[in-house]
Amino acid sequence: MTEPMMKPPKRNLGPVKWMRTHLFSNWYNSLLTLAVGYLLVTSVGPLLNWLILDATFLGNGPDDCVGAGACWLFVKQRLNFFIYGFYPDELQWRVDVMFALLAVAFVPQFIERFPGRKWLGIFGITGLPIIGYVLIPGGVLGLEEVGSSKWGGLMLTLILAYIGILASLPIGVLLALGRRSDMPIIRGLCVVFIEVWRAVPLITVLFMASVMLPLFLPDGVSFEKLVRALIGITLWQSAYMAEVIRGGLQAIPRGQYEAAGALGLGYWRKMGLVILPQALKLVIPGIVNTFISLFKDTTLVLIIGLFDILGAVQSTIADPAWQNVAIEGYVFVAFCFWVFCFGISRYSQNLERKLDTGHKT
Amino acid sequence: MKSMRSVAFGMACVAGALTTTSVFAATTLESVKEKGHLQCGVTSGLPGFSQPDEKGAWTGIDVDTCRAVAAAIFGDAKAVEFTPLTAKERFTALQSGEIDMLSRNTTWTLTRDVSLGLNFAGVNYYDGQGFLVNKDIGVDDATQLDGATVCIQAGTTTELNLSDYFRTKGMEFKPIVFDTSEQTVQGFAAGRCDVLTSDRSQLAALRSKLTDPSSAKILPNTISKEPLGPVVRQGDDQWFNIVKWVLSVQINAEELGITMANADEMLKSDNPSVQRLLGTDGDMGAKLGLPDDFGHAIVKQVGNYAEMYDRNVGPDTALGLERGINALWTDGGILYAPPVR
Numbered sequence: 196m197t198e199p200m201m202k203p204p205k206r207n208l209g210p211v212k213w214m215r216t217h218l219f220s221n222w223y224n225s226l227l228t229l230a231v232g233y234l235l236v237t238s239v240g241p242l243l244n245w246l247i248l249d250a251t252f253l254g255n256g257p258d259d260c261v262g263a264g265a266c267w268l269f270v271k272q273r274l275n276f277f278i279y280g281f282y283p284d285e286l287q288w289r290v291d292v293m294f295a296l297l298a299v300a301f302v303p304q305f306i307e308r309f310p311g312r313k314w315l316g317i318f319g320i321t322g323l324p325i326i327g328y329v330l331i332p333g334g335v336l337g338l339e340e341v342g343s344s345k346w347g348g349l350m351l352t353l354i355l356a357y358i359g360i361l362a363s364l365p366i367g368v369l370l371a372l373g374r375r376s377d378m379p380i381i382r383g384l385c386v387v388f389i390e391v392w393r394a395v396p397l398i399t400v401l402f403m404a405s406v407m408l409p410l411f412l413p414d415g416v417s418f419e420k421l422v423r424a425l426i427g428i429t430l431w432q433s434a435y436m437a438e439v440i441r442g443g444l445q446a447i448p449r450g451q452y453e454a455a456g457a458l459g460l461g462y463w464r465k466m467g468l469v470i471l472p473q474a475l476k477l478v479i480p481g482i483v484n485t486f487i488s489l490f491k492d493t494t495l496v497l498i499i500g501l502f503d504i505l506g507a508v509q510s511t512i513a514d515p516a517w518q519n520v521a522i523e524g525y526v527f528v529a530f531c532f533w534v535f536c537f538g539i540s541r542y543s544q545n546l547e548r549k550l551d552t553g554h555k556t
Numbered sequence: 557m558k559s560m561r562s563v564a565f566g567m568a569c570v571a572g573a574l575t576t577t578s579v580f581a582a583t584t585l586e587s588v589k590e591k592g593h594l595q596c597g598v599t600s601g602l603p604g605f606s607q608p609d610e611k612g613a614w615t616g617i618d619v620d621t622c623r624a625v626a627a628a629i630f631g632d633a634k635a636v637e638f639t640p641l642t643a644k645e646r647f648t649a650l651q652s653g654e655i656d657m658l659s660r661n662t663t664w665t666l667t668r669d670v671s672l673g674l675n676f677a678g679v680n681y682y683d684g685q686g687f688l689v690n691k692d693i694g695v696d697d698a699t700q701l702d703g704a705t706v707c708i709q710a711g712t713t714t715e716l717n718l719s720d721y722f723r724t725k726g727m728e729f730k731p732i733v734f735d736t737s738e739q740t741v742q743g744f745a746a747g748r749c750d751v752l753t754s755d756r757s758q759l760a761a762l763r764s765k766l767t768d769p770s771s772a773k774i775l776p777n778t779i780s781k782e783p784l785g786p787v788v789r790q791g792d793d794q795w796f797n798i799v800k801w802v803l804s805v806q807i808n809a810e811e812l813g814i815t816m817a818n819a820d821e822m823l824k825s826d827n828p829s830v831q832r833l834l835g836t837d838g839d840m841g842a843k844l845g846l847p848d849d850f851g852h853a854i855v856k857q858v859g860n861y862a863e864m865y866d867r868n869v870g871p872d873t874a875l876g877l878e879r880g881i882n883a884l885w886t887d888g889g890i891l892y893a894p895p896v897r
Contacts, residue, residue: 515760
């Protein structure tokens with residue numbers, strides 16, 4: 196005799212069950228659920244109203260922003276400035292080309308089966324900077340010269356972050372290896388370099404680069420503020436990078452070094468073929484973390500008068516023609532940063548999954 | 557070896573980026589002519605003085621002062637590039653030769669004039685510190701402000717002027733300090749303070765940022781002198797003279813009634829002062845090392861002082877400033893330029 200299978204009582208089924216276990220499992224969880232629910236209901240509506248429903252998107256000028264919502268018209272009208280800074284209109288195609296190449300090189304990295312994506316990635320860190328070095332400043336190959344004082348906005352933020360990231364990784368690797376070297380002078384130099392740069396706030400570095408450095412340079416020698424800032428950012432960042440990578444090097448068991456040695460590999464091949472690939476794989480989260488923080492730290496160039504995206508926005512919200520557009524401006528900047536940082540973070544998660552660094556399986 | 561490589565890499569970067577300029581080798585005028593443009597230091601965003609507009613072009617009275625100098629040298633007001641500078645960087649940038657002249661809302665004081673190796677080449681705007689008050693507190697004069705809470709922006713001379721003023725009047729105040737001017741206005745709007753203090757040229761702009769601008773008014777008192785003007789490096793008198801006389805030409809042009817619109821027509825004028833200013837008579841330009849028609853180029857392309865003022869800070873702009881003491885001496889102001897002769 197088999198009893199017909201009875202369904203469990205309704206309260207143990209589906210959404211009701213889910214809610215009972217996850218939201219209302221006991222009295223304080225119920226209370227928290229209600230409180231959070233209340234907050235969501237009261238805040239999401241007004242937020243949506245401000246962001247979209249009551250917001251002004253179309254119009255010709257400040258007078259059209261009369262609604263209670265956000266004035267996105269302001270961002271729209273100043274978008275060109277926020278992206279290109281003072282870069283001349285008729286030459287902006289050069290920046291557009293760089294944006295396109297950047298996308299071509301890195302967007303495929305998110306698509307597992309994209310053909311030749313490895314080569315696109317390699318192009319992104321070798322060919323792309325070279326093309327950028329020619330295209331953005333111009334002055335060669337018949338391209339009209341555009342001085343760095345005209346660069347700004349998102350483009351400048353990306354240049355600062357990209358060069359900072361690209362240059363600090365190799366320097367960081369060398370410094371990390373140097374710090375673990377057996378040669379006392381090399382080790383000493385690397386330790387001093389890392390400890391000095393890492394102990395100084397980035398603001399100080401930028402100030403030194405923009406205010407003090409020009410006074411120390413010999414007469415008749417000057418180089419542009421942007422380059423000074425870039426060198427400062429790169430050196431500062433490479434000290435951080437070195438310590439992250441050193442963490443990875445220390446995590447590699449001694450046996451790996453000895454095994455590589457036993458195979459007769461010299462120092463560089465031992466490091467390049469055996470140790471570094473494992474060490475770098477281990478510290479991907481740390482490296483990406485440093486990249487993201489560098490990306491956001493580039494906004495500090497604002498204090499030395501460079502118009503990165505935040506600087507561009509801050510200088511325009513002071514415009515008396517527009518009433519109180521500060522929040523719109525800052526929300527726009529936050530959104531831009533979020534897009535890029537989230538992109539970097541997703542990429543690193545892809546990479547980790549592919550390289551299986553979590554050793555989950 | 558490894559650190560040596562990183563050092564070598566760094567040095568290669570530096571060497572690659574080095575550009576030798578002949579700022580110190582030649583006179584400033586020669587080096588500017590060689591570069592083909594004037595490099596001018598401005599603020600990174602101050603309404604009416606220097607601010608990028610929606611097309612990314614610099615506008616403002618300080619910016620126009622630079623353009624006038626470029627027009628005088630090259631006959632082309634566009635031959636100028638701007639370096640936005642923070643308050644802390646501005647003098648270093650000039651001293652180190654990164655810029656040729658500084659036109660950045662800079663107050664002419666004795667200390668700055670004598671101890672920084674710089675020269676102030678004149679005044680393009682006479683400013684002073686003032687107060688914006690909430691109408692509700694019923695104050696008509698700054699002497700009634702005893703015990704008031706005051707919103708100030710941190711790190712400016714405004715703070716010092718304010719405490720000087722209250723001390724000499726034997727009054728007390730409670731400062732509330734903010735980091736940026738935007739926050740200062742927000743603090744004022746939120747009722748954190750009764751009074752907001754800043755340079756008078758900025759008060760109207762700050763007031764327009766309030767949700768209800770009519771709820772606040774600007775007091776008539778001016779508690780400090782802030783003569784703002786272009787600055788050049790000390791030790792190059794020719795360059796100093798050029799910047800000084802470009803400004804004087806603009807003021808004289810207003811006095812003589814020469815405008816952007818009638819500059820060409822005025823070339824036919826038989827008034828000797830006009831002829832000398834526009835270069836149809838005499839060799840005023842040559843004396844400065846400039847083309848003789850430099851005055852014509854300035855007025856034609858940038859305008860006389862009144863046009864420069866009205867365009868950037870005048871009554872019809874968002875700042876809405878009356879000429880006040882910035883009017884010509886003949887109109888009750890204190891603008892008095894030495895004659896071009």
